[in-house]
Amino acid sequence: MTAKPKSLESYLVNATTHKTSLSAYKACPAETFLTYVCDAYDSYAHCLKKFTKKADGTYNKDSEDSLRHIACAILGTTMGHFETYQRFLFSGVLERSTNFPAFDVDKFLKHFDKHCGGEVSVSPGRLLAFRELDAPVGFVFADSLSGWHNPRRVNAFFKALGITQDVFSTAEIGDLEVLWQLRHSVVHTGAWLTVPDAKKVKRLSSWQDKPIVFESTFVNAMSRRLHKLVNAANTRVLADCTTLLGPAPTAEVLQSLRDFLTVKSPKVVWL
Secondary structure, X not given: OOOOOOOHHHHOOOOOOOOOOHHHHHHOHHHHHHHHHHHHHHHHHHHHHHOOEOOOOOEOHHHHHHHHHHHHHXXXXXXXXXXXXXXXXXXXXXXXXXXXXXXXXXXXXXXXXXXOOOOOOOOHHHHHOOOOOOOOHHHXXXXXXXXXXXXXXXXXXXXXXXXXOOOOOHHHHXXXXXXXXXXXXXXXXOOEEOHHHHHHOHHHHHHOOEEOOOOOOHHHHHHHHHHHHXXXXXXXXXXXXXXXXXXXXXXXXXXXXXXXXXXXXXXXXXX
């Protein structure tokens, strides 16, 4: 008698601890994100060491194919974590805006209406999903926003909070546009860069109608680049938020901001 197959959801296991939980992102978005980046890279590096190579030191075809699939998967999960980092960074600053003497709620909402894709609204169903949960207003607000895959729009989100600098520089926006488009193509078109998608990003225009295949050093390069990007972004946010606290913030408020925006990584040399 053939055993009844298990339901797919039954393969989920209960993890007693998880270094990149949502509570960890709430406490310190950058540190949590970079912890994931390092863990993912270490997993890939382990594969690089263990996968079969030919006599000349290059990987055989099975190893190359496997590394390709793994690199695409890591790109997808990494950008998912990056979106979570952005959401919690924004929501945490919004929560702390109660300590910004010049913060004006009406001005904040008008900025969103004009520069961030329209008036923000939270659907009743989405709001009710948070009942009985410890969900801060900042997170509920951030959860209702769309456009986290557009770094220019994310810059506009933070401008509404009073951040005067662009959170992401022009060069960083260029890198993020490449990563977001590659992630989109991995997830939605089977790791194939279609002609329309390639034309969306100038730096990818010459790769239209081609499969997404990375060199074995891609995951390392992406991990290092994201370390630099997050460190720079948090530094800008901290500088402007410190000013927004006014001339005489309490030591407790200032320390809370610094703890939230601290940038730590298991690989300090990458910062």
